[in-house]
Amino acid sequence: MMINLNISSAKKADAGILLSMFFTMMLFLGTSLSVMAQNNSSIKGTALMADGQALPFASVALHQEDGTRIKAVLSDSLGTFSIASIPKGKFHVKVSSMGFITHQSEIIQITDVNRMIDLGLILMKEESLSLGSVNIRSQKKIIEQHLDKTIINVENSILSEGNTALELLERAPGVKVDDQGKITLKGRPGVSVMINGKLTYLSPSELSILLKGTNAASISKIEIISNPSSKFDAAGNAGIINILMKKNQMQGLNGSVSVNGGAGRNSRYGSGLNLNYRNKNVNVFGSYNYAYRGETEYLDFTRRFYTNGTAVGNPDRISNQHTKTNEPLNTHNFRMGLDLDLDSTNNLSFVVNGNIGKYLHDSKTTNQLNGFSGNLISDMLTTNYDQQNWKNLTYTAGYLHKFEKKEREFSADADYASNSFTSNLNLDTYNYPVGTSLGQRNVRRGYVPAKTNVYIFKTDYKDQFGTQLGFESGLKSSFINSDNNLVYENLSGNDWIYDVAGSNHFRYKEQIHAGYISLNQKFNTLTIQAGLRGEYTQTVGNQITSNTVFNRNYFQLFPNVNITKPLSENHQLQLAYSKRIERPDYGDLNPFRVFRDPLLYYEGNPNLKPELTQSLMANYVFKEKYTVSLNYSRTKDVITWITGQNDATNTTFESPQNLNRLVNYGLSLTGQTTYFSWWNASNFANVFKNIYNGDSGDGTFDNSRWSYSFNTQNSFKVGSGYSFELNAYFNSKSAYGISTENYYWAVSTAMQKNVLGDKGSLKVLFNDIFQSSQYKTVTRYQNIDMNSHVNVDSRRLILSFSYRFGNQKLQKERKTGGDDILKRVKGGQ
Structure with a gap:
């Protein structure tokens, strides 16, 4: 069977209007050169x-x-x-x-x-102030707010030690991370995550594992970009989160070591080494980080079943499911590289990034099915053992040429990412029917070998005409080849029988070819940045098991306009518009099933379409400390995980589907405050509304809700080398698809003592002191009536030590073309 889907980027009339507006604006900016x-x-x-x-x-x-x-x-x-x-x-x-x-x-x-x-x-x-006998040194800003982005200086925060990259994002202003690793920004789903300016090709669950395995000690800062320019890939409806790893700029031989350990419900520990040698023309660097993250979670699902097919009145049956997990994670992250200045105008760079890890999901699940009167219908016990191993290796080569004209540069990059992933899972279920003492055993095992290769080629050129007009352009091509072979077998007696219905072999190929142009025109009191990016996408999915092939080919334009106007010395205004895309990854498209127990599973959807978002944003900045933002976005064909239910078999499943639209609008406030010379704070508040409506396959629905969030980051620095931090956040109830997510909050604190001539530091972290970061979801739609509660292992105490050694003399950093793009690849399912 062959399925062909051609998706138009927009109606011809809309495309004509966008092109007319863009080229009119380009003509205006071009002719302004003469005046x-x-x-x-x-x-x-x-x-x-x-x-x-x-x-x-x-x-x-x-x-x-x-x-x-x-x-x-x-x-x-x-x-x-x-x-x-x-x-x-x-x-x-x-x-x-x-x-x-x-x-x-x-x-x-x-x-x-x-x-x-x-x-x-x-x-x-x-800055250093002296009050009596106490010496107080002002704390560097941890959170910096700018018109187009928010920057979190991770290496300045003692709350980062012993944490992972994912846990850092949970405390970032406007960022929300749920129990599945899904990231939203100011209430909007569809966030692209980059590492050193390079996109990750990962599903939410894969990205979650990668970020859990990335030690915060190796991270320099996190950039939250709400309105990326056309130079960035168009992926990411809500914006981009860019994680920048540490890069040493000191000359000579230098480095640092770190070690940490502690516990939540289980132990966790890690260590790291960073080395760098730099002279006038050569920079050689390498780093290695190991982390062990023990974790225990408790999951509760309550599902109610109705014979009339609608969740009205009293349910006929109630399922109460409880799961306890043991999820140890071992990761090895390493980075090696070389920057080489051939002469004053030519630079070469080579970088190898590696992430090797093992993740174990070992859980026991009880599932009792009762009648409405409380009578026991069945009692089920399931053991789920899934051992996952992965290896990500990324090779990057970059070239940078600087012309005699200082503002003119050309860079070229080539990247190859190789990923292998295996999953060995075993699902063992005992079902005890009412009135029997012997259980009925159902044993299933699965083997999932997955391989993904990514090839990327990219060039960029920038120039400056006079002091008023900046110009950038570039080309990029990416190629993804993925092979995912899921094999399920059922135990019958002493023999393993191939499960034809459950197994699936899926191959996926994707090509994206892009080009962009961006102009930045400065007037006396006005700056206009305008760009246009075009991306052609070609995908082929082959379900070998069912002999089904689907193709998608589409070309789309993504305009971007940003206008900045200083109103006076203390007042600035910014207006921005952008169009962006979120493509389904191959994990979403592959219709294989992953079981938590025989009555609860997840599956992909090969008919998913990409979602498109148009956004408007207005920012007002006062005294470069206080920012007020208004934002509005409208997403077409929004991809949302929808819960389905089969009342006859008491089975619940989740699958991604395209809903008609998501409308998001809201207001956010950010303030940088110095209460005292020794107390700095950054406070963030956001009020927004999400409006979901569409067709989930069984009928139309509308789900909307006003929500709000708050985040405060406080830094205290006193004498004798001591410093403290306090972070707190709160996320209210919010709408997601057909579900409502309950509120949750957390308070964390940390203390640091500088030792060994300020080259070393001792830190203690107490994360989520009140164990209040709990994820609860309610789903009420047609025949679906479900409550879930995920009790994550978020409260923990961590002690860490770090030490810097070697030459600390400053050498001017050389920007290389290899810093512009590095691709991380999918890790399989």
């Missing part, structure tokens, strides 16, 4: 912290010689800044940021001859 201000003078530089890391979003102000302030900008995420269109005269530049002493440059004179000034690297000194 650009003739004064193309500028002052630029790079702000760095004491350890050589970039100081993002520092305030940079241009003052006349008499002290009058005439212009102000912010440094970008790499600490670089540029002040353009400066008149002739004498000036000085002030660079300031919370926790650092304000830096003031020498007097700079702008003349006809001396128009382009480069201040180079500006090393900011950490």
Whole structure:
């Protein structure tokens, strides 16, 4: 059987309007070159912290010689800044940021001859205050808010030690992570996760395992990008979360070691080593992190069955299911690389990333089925043993060419990612019918070998015309080949019999070819960034078991517009529009079944279509500390996991389906506050509404709800090398598909003591002190009446030690083309 699906990117009229608007805007920006201000003078530089890391979003102000302030900008995420269109005269530049002493440059004179000034690297000194006999050092910002992104400086947070990348995201402002690893941003599902600016090709469950196995000690910062430019892949309806790993910038030989240990319901521990050698032209680096994460979870499902097919009145039967799991996770993460400056204009880079791990799901499930009057109908005991092993290896080669014109660069990257994944599972069930003492045994085993290969090729070019117009463009192609062979066998007597109905062999191929153009036009008091990305997608899915093949081919355009307007020295306004896509991964498309017990299973859907989202956003920033954001988005064909139920067999299943639409709108507030010189805080509040409506296959429905969330991050620093942190968050009830997710919250704290001449640190972390991070869901729809409660292993105490050694002299970092893209691949099911 052959299924052909051709999906149009938009109606022709809509596409014509979008293209007309875009090219009109491009024409406007292009013709503005002729009327650009003739004064193309500028002052630029790079702000760095004491350890050589970039100081993002520092305030940079241009003052006349008499002290009058005439212009102000912010440094970008790499600490670089540029002040353009400066008149002739004498000036000085002030660079300031919370926790650092304000830096003031020498007097700079702008003349006809001396128009382009480069201040180079500006090393900011950490602020220190003395109160009596107590020395108080200001804490660096942990959370930084900018117009287009939020940055979490993980390496500055003592709450990060002993945690995993996934646990860090749970505490990020506006981010919500459920028990299945599904990530939402400001209430919107469909978040793309990148590592070092490279997309991950992972399903939510696979991504969850990868992030659980990534030690927070290896992470530098996390960027939350709500409105990515056209340079980024169009994937990710709600935005992008970019996890940046640590990169040493010191010259000579240096490194660090770390070790941590503690326990929740089970023990967990880990260690890491980071080494780096850098001289004038060569940088060689490597890191290794090991982590063991013991975890026990308790899951409760209550399902009610009705003979009339509608959840009205009293149920005929009630199923109460309780599961206790033992889920140890062992992971080995390593990274090796070489940066080589061939000369002043050409750079080569080579990086190998590896993630090797083993995950065990060992659970016991009891499932009692009772009549409405309480009489026992059946009693079932299931043992589920699933051992998963995976190996991800990614190889990246990058080339960067810098032209004589400083703003002009060309980069090219090639990536190959190889992944192998195996799952050995055993499902052993005893069913005790009423009135019998001997159980009926049903034993099933499964073997899932999966292989995925990803190939990526990418080029980027950027240039600057005068001081007002920036230009970027690029091409990218990615190829994915996946082979997933699920074999189930049932035990009959002493023989294993192949399960024809349950087994499935699925091969999937995907190609995405993309190109983009982006322009950034600066006017006197206005900046417009506009881009257009085109992506052609071709997919082929082959269900070898059922001899079914489906093809999809579609081309879509993704415009992006961002307008920034400083209203005055303390007020800034930003308006943004974007169109993005979320494609179903092969795990969602593969219709194989994964059983928790014989009465509860999950399966994919080969008929899924990609979902498309259009978003509008408005931001207002006051004094570079307080941000108010309004956002609206509308998603077509939203992919949502829908619960189904067979009342006759007392069976419940979940499958992804396309609903008609999801509408999300809301308001968020972010504030950076210094209560005292020793107490800094970042507070975030979000109010939003999700409106789901569509056809779940059995009928139409509407599910909507107002929701809110709150997050506060507090840093305290006092004398004698002690520092403290306190984080708390709250997520209210929210709508997801046909279900309602209950509220949950958590409070965590940590303390640090600097030792060994401030090169070492001892830290103790107490996570989720009140064990209040509990996931409860209610589903009421047609014949479905279900409650679930997942009690995760979130409360734990961790002790850690880290030490830095070697040369600590700063060397200017070289940006390489290899830093722009690195692909992580799917790990199978």
